[in-house]
Amino acid sequence: MEVIDDYGADALRLYLINSPVVRAEPLRFKKEGVFGVVKDVFLPWYNAYRFLVQNAKRLEVEGFAPFRPINHATVEKSSNVLDQWINSATQSLVYFVQQEMNGYRLYTVVPYLLKFLDNLTNIYVRFNRKRLKGRTGEEDCRMALSTLFNVLLVSCKVMAPLTPFFTEVLYQNMRKVLNESEESIHFCSFPQAEGKRDERIEQSVTRMMTIIDLARNIRERHNKPLKHPSVHPDADFLDDIAGKLREYVLEELNVRSLVPCNDTLKYASLRAEPDFSVLGKRLGKSMGVVAKEVKAMSQESILGFEKAGEVTLSGHCLKLADIKVVRDFKRPNGTTEKEIDANGDGDVLVILDLRPDESLFEAGIAREIVNRIQKLRKKAxxxxxxxxxxxxxxxxxxxxxxxxxxxxxxQYIRDAIGLPLLPSSVMPSDALVVAEESFHGISGMSFVISLARPALVFNSDAILPLYSGNAESVRCLQTYLLSRDHATLKSEFQAGHGKITVDCIENIPPVDLVLGEHVFLCVGDFRTKSQ
Structure with a gap:
C-alpha cells in the first residue's frame, strides 16, 4: 500500500506488467522501478496533455472561439508532415497493442509505449511548438491542436485496460469538448487500426532524428555552430529530408542549408561486415569462410548487393539483414578535420562544414537569448x-x-517567443516587472532580461483632438484606463472589434477609442505600429 500511496496503482500495475512476473519468472521488486514508470511514462504523457490544455485555453484568452477538435477524418488529411507522421505512429500503436494483447505478451507493450510517448513529446510537440502556440495562424493552430487531441484520446483508450485511473482522469476533461462521448473511458470501444499507416514517413522521421543526433555529436566534438549537413541514404528518404522535413532539420540544428546526396562514394568509402549474431547459427563451420569473403567485397560489389538485396558467397545466399554496410567518411582533398567533419551510423552519413560564418554566429546567440527568456518564464x-x-x-x-x-x-526572436524583444530603455516607469535576471559569458556577451506585465501606451497626439485640445481631460482618461484590469480592457476591445466608448468619467465628455490608434495594449504593439 505504501507504493500505491506514493506512486499510484497505475504505476505499480505498469511496473509489474513490464517485469518478468508476467512470464512466470522471479522478480526482485524495487520501489525505484515504480518511480521510474512515473518519471518515464506518466510525466511525459501528462506534459503532452497539459500542453494541449494550456494552448487550447490560450485561444480564448486571445479572443478566438473556444477550442473544439476538428473531426477525425479531416485531421487524417492534414498536409503537415508531422501530423501525418504522428497519425501514422498512433495507428501503429493501436495495431501493435492489439497484436500483443491478443498474444498475451503484455510485457512488450510498455517499451513500445515509452518510445511512442518519447516521440510524441520530443518530436511532435517540440517541433510543432509554433503551430500549437498559434504562431502560424489560427487555422493551422487548430489543426495541430486537433491532431494532438486525437492522438492523446486514442492513446488513452488503448492504454485504459492497463492504466485505468490515469486515462480516466484525462478522458473526463477531454470529453468536455466532444459533441458526443461515453460517460467513462471504460465504456468506450477499444480503438481499431482504421487510419492509413505510412511506413515511409515513419522511417523518414526516424532517420531525420538520427541526422540531428549525429550532427549534434559533431557540434559537441568541435563546440561550434553548424553550417552545411549532407546526408547519403536511399532516394525516398532523400526526397523527404530535402522536402517535407527540411525546415525541421534546419531549425533544430541552426544550419544554413541542407544538401542531400545520393552519390554514396563521393564522401564515403564502403566496407561490409557480416552480422555474426544472425549468420553464426545458420552457417556453422562455414561462417569463417563466408565472413572472410564478406569483408573482401569491393565497393562496387557492395553497391550491387544493396541494389539487388542479396548476394551469394561460397554457395550461401545472404540478404540485407545478414550483412552490415559501413560508410566511412572520406574527407574532401584540401580540408582538415576542423573544417569538415562527419558522423554516421552505417545507414546515414552526416557531413558538416565547420568553417566560421558570421550569420550563423548571430543566429546561435539569438537562440541562446530565446533559451534564457523561456527559462526565465518557467522560473517565474x-x-x-x-x-x-x-x-x-x-x-x-x-x-x-x-x-x-x-x-x-x-524576426526569429519574435517568432520563437511570440512577441518582440524590446530594449530596456522603452520600458514604462509604471511597468510591473515579474522576473529579471542577469546573464554573463553567453557567447561572449552579458545582458539582463526583464519580463514585465503588458503596459498601456497612449498616443496623446491622437487623443488630444477628441477632447478639443483639453490636456486635463486626456490626463483623466489615461488615469482611468490605467486603473482598469488589463485583461478586462482587452476583452472589451475584442468585443467591440477594436473600439470602446468611454463615457463614465465625471465632467468629461464621452469619446470613442480605437485600439492601435488612440491606445495600445502593450509596448510591443506601439513599437511595431511606430516602425
Whole structure:
C-alpha cells in the first residue's frame, strides 16, 4: 500500500506488467522501478496533455472561439508532415497493442509505449511548438491542436485496460469538448487500426532524428555552430529530408542549408561486415569462410548487393539483414578535420562544414537569448496564457554586437517567443516587472532580461483632438484606463472589434477609442505600429 500511496496503482500495475512476473519468472521488486514508470511514462504523457490544455485555453484568452477538435477524418488529411507522421505512429500503436494483447505478451507493450510517448513529446510537440502556440495562424493552430487531441484520446483508450485511473482522469476533461462521448473511458470501444499507416514517413522521421543526433555529436566534438549537413541514404528518404522535413532539420540544428546526396562514394568509402549474431547459427563451420569473403567485397560489389538485396558467397545466399554496410567518411582533398567533419551510423552519413560564418554566429546567440527568456518564464512560474513583455539590456561596454544580433535576428526572436524583444530603455516607469535576471559569458556577451506585465501606451497626439485640445481631460482618461484590469480592457476591445466608448468619467465628455490608434495594449504593439 505504501507504493500505491506514493506512486499510484497505475504505476505499480505498469511496473509489474513490464517485469518478468508476467512470464512466470522471479522478480526482485524495487520501489525505484515504480518511480521510474512515473518519471518515464506518466510525466511525459501528462506534459503532452497539459500542453494541449494550456494552448487550447490560450485561444480564448486571445479572443478566438473556444477550442473544439476538428473531426477525425479531416485531421487524417492534414498536409503537415508531422501530423501525418504522428497519425501514422498512433495507428501503429493501436495495431501493435492489439497484436500483443491478443498474444498475451503484455510485457512488450510498455517499451513500445515509452518510445511512442518519447516521440510524441520530443518530436511532435517540440517541433510543432509554433503551430500549437498559434504562431502560424489560427487555422493551422487548430489543426495541430486537433491532431494532438486525437492522438492523446486514442492513446488513452488503448492504454485504459492497463492504466485505468490515469486515462480516466484525462478522458473526463477531454470529453468536455466532444459533441458526443461515453460517460467513462471504460465504456468506450477499444480503438481499431482504421487510419492509413505510412511506413515511409515513419522511417523518414526516424532517420531525420538520427541526422540531428549525429550532427549534434559533431557540434559537441568541435563546440561550434553548424553550417552545411549532407546526408547519403536511399532516394525516398532523400526526397523527404530535402522536402517535407527540411525546415525541421534546419531549425533544430541552426544550419544554413541542407544538401542531400545520393552519390554514396563521393564522401564515403564502403566496407561490409557480416552480422555474426544472425549468420553464426545458420552457417556453422562455414561462417569463417563466408565472413572472410564478406569483408573482401569491393565497393562496387557492395553497391550491387544493396541494389539487388542479396548476394551469394561460397554457395550461401545472404540478404540485407545478414550483412552490415559501413560508410566511412572520406574527407574532401584540401580540408582538415576542423573544417569538415562527419558522423554516421552505417545507414546515414552526416557531413558538416565547420568553417566560421558570421550569420550563423548571430543566429546561435539569438537562440541562446530565446533559451534564457523561456527559462526565465518557467522560473517565474508563468503559464503560456500569461502575457508578458520581454526587455533586453546589454551590460557590455561595446553594445554594437548585441545591437547587430537583435537587429538581424529580430524576426526569429519574435517568432520563437511570440512577441518582440524590446530594449530596456522603452520600458514604462509604471511597468510591473515579474522576473529579471542577469546573464554573463553567453557567447561572449552579458545582458539582463526583464519580463514585465503588458503596459498601456497612449498616443496623446491622437487623443488630444477628441477632447478639443483639453490636456486635463486626456490626463483623466489615461488615469482611468490605467486603473482598469488589463485583461478586462482587452476583452472589451475584442468585443467591440477594436473600439470602446468611454463615457463614465465625471465632467468629461464621452469619446470613442480605437485600439492601435488612440491606445495600445502593450509596448510591443506601439513599437511595431511606430516602425
Amino acid at each position: 512560474a508563468l503559464e503560456p496564457t500569461d502575457m508578458v513583455e520581454a526587455y533586453f539590456d546589454s551590460l557590455d561596454q561595446d553594445k554594437s554586437v548585441s545591437q547587430r544580433v537583435l537587429h538581424s535576428q529580430e
